[in-house]
Amino acid sequence: MRTQSNLSEFGQALQRTLPQVNKSSSAYQQVSTLSGAASALYLNLLSKQDSRLRLVITDTFETAEQIIQDLTLFSDPEGICFFPHWDTLPYDNQSPDKEAVATRFHTLSRLIENRCHTVVTTPNALMQKILPVSVFSDNCLTINVSEVYNRQDMVQKLVQMGFVRVDMVEEKGEFAVRGEIMDIFPISTNDPVRLDFFDDDLESLKYFDIESQRSGDSLKKVLLSPAKEVLYSDQDIQLALSQLIELKTNTLPVTYHSIKEAIENKMVFPGIESLLPLFYQSTCTVLDYFHEQPQIVFMDQDKIEERSKLYFDEIGNEYQYSLHEGNPTLSPDQLFLPPEILFGNLKQYQQLNLLKSNLDSGTPTQITTVDNAAIRSISMAPDKIGQSAIYNVLTQLKTWNSAESKIVIAVSSRSKADRLRQMLIELEIDVPIESEVNYTDRIDFFTQISSLNKGTFLIIPHQISSGFRWVNAVGETKFTLITGEEIFGPRQKKRRIKKSNIKHFFSSLGDLKTGDYVVHVEYGIGQYEGLKKISAGSSESDFLVITYQGGDKVYVPVDKFHLVQKYAGVDAGAPKVSKLGNKTWSKTKSKVRAEIDDMAEELVRIAAERKAKKGIAYSPESTSLNEFAMSFPFQETEDQEQAIADVMKDMGNTPPMDRLVCGDVGFGKTEVAMRAAYRAALDGYQVGILVPTTILAQQHYDSFKKRLENYAVNIGLLSRFQTPKNIKKTLKDLAEKQIDIVIGTHRLLSKDVKFSNLGLLVIDEEQRFGVKHKESIKQIKSTVDTLILSATPIPRTLHMSLVGIRDISVINTPPMDRRAIRTRLTKFSDYVIQEAVNREIRRKGQIFFIHNRVESIHQTGQYLNQILPRVRVGIAHGQMAERELETIMLDFINGEYDILLATTIVESGLDIPNVNTIIVNNSDRFGLSQLYQLRGRVGRSSVQAYAYLLTPREKVLSEIARKRLTILQELNHLGAGFKIASYDLELRGAGNVLGAQQSGHIIAVGFEMYTAMIEEAVSAITNADKTDKNKVDEIKLKLEAEVNLPDNYITSMNQRLDTYKSISACKSEDELWDVRSSLEDRFGVLPTTVVNLFDSIQIKLMAAEMDIVQIEQRTDQLDIKFTDLFQPDPIKITGFLADKAFKPKLLPDNRIQISLQNNKPENILRFLHTFRKKVC
Template structure:
């Protein structure tokens, strides 16, 4: 339920109507009491029981305490158990004040599981085996255990989690493990680096050539534009506002716009496009909207006409649903300038279609057009503004790599009042399917029933009609005559059909707010991206939507199929298209932007590193400084302090790893304090070993600010070494020596080193003393100009 309480209340009432007993398990007493209060406010009489000693009565709602990863529904016993994490959202720690405004971070460590392939910047591709706690010279720390070719293995200190990223390749692709101590990984990186350099050169040449072309500069917004935008019945999301501003700003420049707008299906890309279209029409320019299918053309026509109601703009559609006579009339009107906005399929690219004054071309899912169509598009788009829309995710890393080589806007925020799709992966049961469909029809909704064999569709229709005699059922598949298929789809969109029994023909682009239940039979036969796209067809309104991915109970699932179904069940939250272990999707997203020949290079080094190499190449060619690679330009800290997250504090390995990664990401003391409070709130009092981790992070933050390279402990002393560029005035060192009498000495051979005599100090006490010295040094350096 992802913390959406009204949605939970509605579901509990539904369970009560079906005479189910509901048990809710919360992690703390306070949470349980707050939940009880909330349910009573919504007329649900819940009771709190610290222990459940007998079965709850029919329709009773019981709140109890305990930890459970996920709940279950047991229809035979009329019992439902809901876990804390399902109600309040998965137990994933919030990143302190971090915002990734463009694209999505893909290497979230909570997504790395034992058995996953990972890429270490220095050692190459290995298999992650988990977190292991080791004692080295009397000091306990956690290490990431990574296996390489044969018996080779590496234990990576959790301090260096930033050197590791999850290996992301195409679905089903198993990378080769590298041998340690050979030049194999260095050669692979060199080959990919050379390839991306050529790619970066081509991209930048293309970009530079476009900068020199003279196009049409649209006027600034008029009061009509403001009125049109005010009429939008929803609140724009933050990302939408940013994308709209970027599009309009591009249109007002004299160079032609060529912007890619990326966003999950239903995230409001069309509204951005319509505002651009309105701006063009206001300057007496024509707008062409190119879509891949007739069904989508009809859908866009309805959306545009509805949104432009009251605006004196002539909107037409050109597709095979129009008779030859109608098409001829529309084409003639287009050439005479009597049509302002034309929406169409590839028919728009035919030689006989000419415009009087085309100003803006909007392309929906360009990658779905053929080679010949793309060539025609190239001719069309030479000096007009082009906005390309796509729902194929562009990961953040790739977006960063292409910054400056491609204009891109990314919408990651879901619209208001949109709920995640409730996803069930279950054995096929006729009763379950009929009950799910009946529930949807009872609330006036419609259903997609997907079965991917054309020969079995009729049989499914007869079976459903037998159990649901009142339902209006139709069939849709790619082998039907085009006109017949279009007719069925239009009738379904218009609400004249209740259940559409179909193949995966529905997987792309359909946006029908009234369809909120999806049944997929033999889901184990589909690819991950297909399952994700199918699920994206429901949940497009403010109603709760349900997706049932079913498999034959007599069949033993293969390992890949099981992994796929688990992944789709796991990622129910929004924007999970950017996350679904990214696998297939992000490789496809990258392929669309960069071309197929780069695919192999991505598989060689993993997606994250590939993007880093590409970003380096783009920066180099633009004459910008290269970004520091992970692990470079950071303070090296080697102290004999036991600093780790014990199993007794956080048991879940993925969550533990996320803590290490977030500590590594912290940029200032405010974030550190905030994270400490959150950790204590979630897991209780912080043990000493974890406090030591915070101590080391604070030390690193201070050291970074004052130009320190490393802090290392030796037998009798700790050496604090400054980088070679930092030269400090002697009076600061003298004051420091006075403040810490008989503890400090200094050396300037090969750069300044402050030596701290350990005396009786050790462990966290020694760590605190180092922090005191660094704080005082920063204070003195801030009070006077300390750099010579």
């Protein structure tokens, strides 16, 4: 499928200058000098003449992504498909990334449906043997609205297709069934879909949001492809078991039997894909899915063949490793086509080899070659440090434009396009901005180019690899495509990772298990014992049971579930369980609340004092600052952009800035500081950057030097690594304003450090400085703008609670190219360590080896030198002299060592992109969050990272240790284990932000309650309008109607718990109706008992507004008691007493009695609405 449109005059002229391809089925042709995105343009123009399917092969995954981006600028993106290779090797004992599987299967589906014209892939993916076409086709399912389906058959079909049944859909490849509602997350869509049946008729099909679980846009149909690379059927299982026997000899007995048992029970286990050939009589490659012979397009065949040979060699090494480990191991030939066979097979197709550069003289004469002289490359850069890149580039662009060249500038995002447009407008250049090319409306890229007027530029928000020029026969430039990177410097290619939803993790009860610690606001810390149904009269309701010290129990009714919170403290220890009946808990609450009030008042006082001061209001954001922002070599994440915007706004205001930026290492805090520092330097102010360690000072210095190398900014360093002579010169230059930005340790706080014009102080990890240094920092902070960076993230709930009294920006968005860390849990062995280290060294990387015993660390170093004689090993631990430790760390950063053998002293703030393997010895001795944090020291770049969790050969792991390590091994995505580990780190971050004393309070009452107390304190100080939920909780409500969530309506107990809490926590009628609508959307029509539950909460919310403290139902009567504050208008109450429907009576003690037609709560609501309207 392709948009067939006539080329514009411009397109036709360009097409005539490009080389024509011989259409002979056996021809081999090469085209050279196709610079940048010109290859994609060439393929697009070629497709106008020849509509055959094309298989485009690139050497790497990254190059494939680049060519896809280039192709989608010129061609219909719907017809372009990507078939990537796995992000694992076949013997990793790890399953491939779900997104990679989704992309592969999306392409296979489109090939079967004949819905793509170009497939882009790599040799690694082409070599791999995959599901037979017939098996894949049989396991696809199209679902159409208004058709009839047997729902039980559909469930069985989904399981057969590899989907996993869960309580609530959160990830691709999952489905959930709740009555007549079925949720499915296809692996080929960005959002899951919700099927709403009436009996077996499919009434509606909608997308829904994964976080809110609310339905969205409607669909007419959805195509489901298989969810896994290996699918189970009874026939497949029998075949697999019969062939598995052949691998028994070389497999450890325990491993063999566990895999055999898993296959027999249709269980999916990590790495099952490496056994795929066992399940089928034959396998195939992606080429077998093409319905016609494609044209093969190589993006530099020599590179591709070289890459395929290296990959096959690596597969051979992994094969030997897997055999050594005693895993069931198929030979490489069973899983892959060897390179010589692959390229031999490709010779039956017509082949086209596209090259960026000129052909060398060694090209065989029998190959048809065309040197394409019409395409020229673009090479631009500032001529000298300090010269504006934009002016330099515009000089050349104007030269080309004077020759009536069509000029298009492609930038990575709409915001970048807007920023560039502003810069060009300031330079009085007419620049239209176009949206991305819209092929659904049949708009042709070349038509847009033809419509450009002379002297105008077209800016398109579309990322491409690099630009090119098209010149005519006399050498005139007629068309120029240039990228933002070619103007401002190279940008790293990034892939967006979906943001994790962990902000409500501990405010929900959805993962609560029996025995977990919980906090009841009134009774204190206890242990959750489950849900229990209790009958009272004619009705039955659920109660949450909590056990306290001495075995005492509290039964919490459903309307009070919001008073229960999952306990979370800042350390891993178990909290002290409260005792019912004594005053310890109330005293603890009072003490914590009093100190929170004091803290909040102090923060408000400090904020008010700071706002009253007159500081520096920096100049408005200029062209130079915009240019600096454009030269950032990465795509900013959403959180990072917001943090930058916050800082820029603060700097533009008169009151001195005092902002805290929190986020994990590598999340982009340094760039926030660089933007602020550069803005300060532009206005003639100096910047001091204060860091806690010499190593971090050196790292920041190197980062700032590199980032600012093309700008007229002088940077200095003050640390122990500097010679006395250098320090003396730095101090002199600083005092004489010859240095704009100085980076240093606490040496910056010395009395001999004199700034000429300090405007901004950046503090990295303030909590790590001593009391004396903090006092010095406090004095400096009072007069200048201050930006504090923290490498430990904080919970978003705490961030929101502090809004208004503390300026905080939180960067929780992960880096967009952060790859999942491949984790192996294995026994300690020479072979494993040698293989892990040698693999990393082969790709020019470095290794962390964690051994957390100082007394034996040097012995371990000798061992590593013995088994790896050519590898350089450095040793670092906390008992070394500080200067010696710093020297070792710095030498490692500079590449003097291949392995850093260290205790957990490994600096958490360090960011060393070249370290992409970590080996943790005796990993069973570490906690989950500790392992998670250690593992996070690697994988800081786009390179695939590996973590090896070693356990002693002779030791049998405890069940807890084994589960902990297994969880971490399987944490390649943001699942529950990740949430636990990352949230633990966030709680530690909360302690860092609030101080040691407040950390103790978090331990005492739990984090959620602590956060609620902060929110109450802030509301009280800032006079925020908050609903008084305590007033609602104090209302006594006794109904005869049954109020609960039936087991057959919400089958999962954890989801019932979470739903109960969501309902009972509502603070307004609008919020309650929103929850009710969401629940019906997710689970279907509300049963009567659920409607009663919502009505009961609404009754309490309305009663609180009307000063009602008690409502008691007695068969057909209702007694209502008001507070002493209730003073109704005598005329209105007299009129109401005449109401014939409710027959109200006034009773002593501020009570009213009314008559009810039945015991349904809706009748009570009707009364309350009437009473509110007529009396209140």
